[in-house]
Amino acid sequence: MPSPSNHSTTCEKATVVNVAVAVIHYKEQYLLGFRNAAQHQGNRYEFVGGKIEASEDAKQAVIREVAEETGFAIHENTIVKLGRLHHDYGDKQVSLQVYKIELTAPQYEQHKHCQYGLEKQALTWVTKADLLVEKYDLPAANKTMLEWLKLPENITITYPLSHFDDHSDPAVAWLQCHQEKLTVAAWVYVRTKEAGTEKLIAQLTRARPDIHVIVPHHADSQFLGTDTHVVAHHLTHTALMQWFNDAQDAAMPDQGISSSHPLIVSCHDADSITAANKLARARLQQQLPPVVGSFLSPVLATQTHPDAVSLGWETWSALAQLSDIPIIGLGGLSPTLIDQAISYGGVSVAGIRQFLSSQKPKA
Numbered sequence: 021m022p023s024p025s026n027h028s029t030t031c032e033k034a035t036v037v038n039v040a041v042a043v044i045h046y047k048e049q050y051l052l053g054f055r056n057a058a059q060h061q062g063n064r065y066e067f068v069g070g071k072i073e074a075s076e077d078a079k080q081a082v083i084r085e086v087a088e089e090t091g092f093a094i095h096e097n098t099i100v101k102l103g104r105l106h107h108d109y110g111d112k113q114v115s116l117q118v119y120k121i122e123l124t125a126p127q128y129e130q131h132k133h134c135q136y137g138l139e140k141q142a143l144t145w146v147t148k149a150d151l152l153v154e155k156y157d158l159p160a161a162n163k164t165m166l167e168w169l170k171l172p173e174n175i176t177i178t179y180p181l182s183h184f185d186d187h188s189d190p191a192v193a194w195l196q197c198h199q200e201k202l203t204v205a206a207w208v209y210v211r212t213k214e215a216g217t218e219k220l221i222a223q224l225t226r227a228r229p230d231i232h233v234i235v236p237h238h239a240d241s242q243f244l245g246t247d248t249h250v251v252a253h254h255l256t257h258t259a260l261m262q263w264f265n266d267a268q269d270a271a272m273p274d275q276g277i278s279s280s281h282p283l284i285v286s287c288h289d290a291d292s293i294t295a296a297n298k299l300a301r302a303r304l305q306q307q308l309p310p311v312v313g314s315f316l317s318p319v320l321a322t323q324t325h326p327d328a329v330s331l332g333w334e335t336w337s338a339l340a341q342l343s344d345i346p347i348i349g350l351g352g353l354s355p356t357l358i359d360q361a362i363s364y365g366g367v368s369v370a371g372i373r374q375f376l377s378s379q380k381p382k383a
């Protein structure tokens with residue numbers, strides 16, 4: 021704790037350093053730099069990046085830093101905002117604005133054998149798999165970035181049980197449909213609102229142990245079975261806004277929300293994005309598993325919610341820019357629209373019908 025008499029230390033600590041971070045990749049190859057021993061968080065790997073100057077915004081800073089450190093001119097690449105996070109290292113507070121940039125094949129080919137950057141810093145290309153299993157020692161704030169990077173490009177949402185109401189046993193029909201049609205190793209948000217959701221999830225994951233499930237945040241994990249691969253808990257828009265309203269006066273606003281898993285939330289507008297940003301900050305402050313994604317919907321008109329007014333890509337994109345966590349497009353989308361979603365500022369697309377394959381997965 022700083023001594024009250026040490027005014028300069030207190031001031032230094034209170035100053036937040038604004039940093040732009042570039043997660044540069046080509047397909048599954050990711051670029052890491054190495055911080056020299058004399059730097060803050062020295063002798064650790066890092067993503068390319070640096071301080072945002074007073075005269076520029078975060079995106080301009082990321083373009084400049086990447087050019088200065090690597091020589092890549094990325095202004096014509098798609099630059100997707102992954103998120104923003106605050107981290108207190110004790111000796112320094114940083115606010116990191118993180119962008120993901122995919123290089124073109126020629127950009128990568130030209131650079132893939134370079135072992136040093138333009139500032140003579142060591143550079144290395146690593147696989148996404150090695151990066152995500154934390155084979156490389158990165159600063160503590162980067163843990164959350166790695167959680168963000170785990171989000172796949174497609175997320176399948178299950179049909180509601182009521183979709184099978186005309187079957188003699190809707191639960192059996194629900195199970196059979198998803199068991200057969202989920203793609204291999206799919207991330208699946210099980211959106212059943214009815215009682216007994218845990219039993220259905222356990223049955224589905226027993227039949228399909230390859231899948232990764234996102235479960236409602238109130239799902240009782242003791243009924244899910246130990247083999248169920250839960251990657252996140254989901255908070256509906258209603259539950260998120262309820263938390264936000266309850267949290268306005270609370271010192272430690274975490275009431276009733278899972279502390280065991282990362283969270284994915286649902287947002288529809290600027291208010292819910294503000295709530296999600298607040299929840300994301302609170303989780304980091306309390307060192308709880310982070311908020312890793314936000315379904316922002318409806319992008320386009322959907323069969324399941326025909327009365328909802330869709331946002332359209334432009335409004336969706338403007339809302340995505342307000343988010344401190346990665347944005348997942350939902351509503352009237354198909355997996356083939358991923359490039360469009362990325363170009364409008366998202367990282368993934370989600371949906372029901374179009375994301376279930378008619379091909380049975382191989383045993």
Ligand SMILES: Nc1nc2c([nH]c(=O)n2[C@@H]2O[C@H](COP(=O)(O)OP(=O)(O)OP(=O)(O)O)[C@@H](O)[C@H]2O)c(=O)[nH]1
Nearest residue numbers: 039041059060061066067068069070071114159161162
């Ligand atoms: N570039 C980069 N910085 C990061 C990452 N993660 C992270 O916590 N940081 C922090 O963000 C700050 C980056 O600022 P910087 O690179 O401009 O400054 P520096 O301390 O290295 O050197 P400088 O003050 O001499 O410019 C450092 O405090 C660093 O520890 C990351 O992945 N990349």
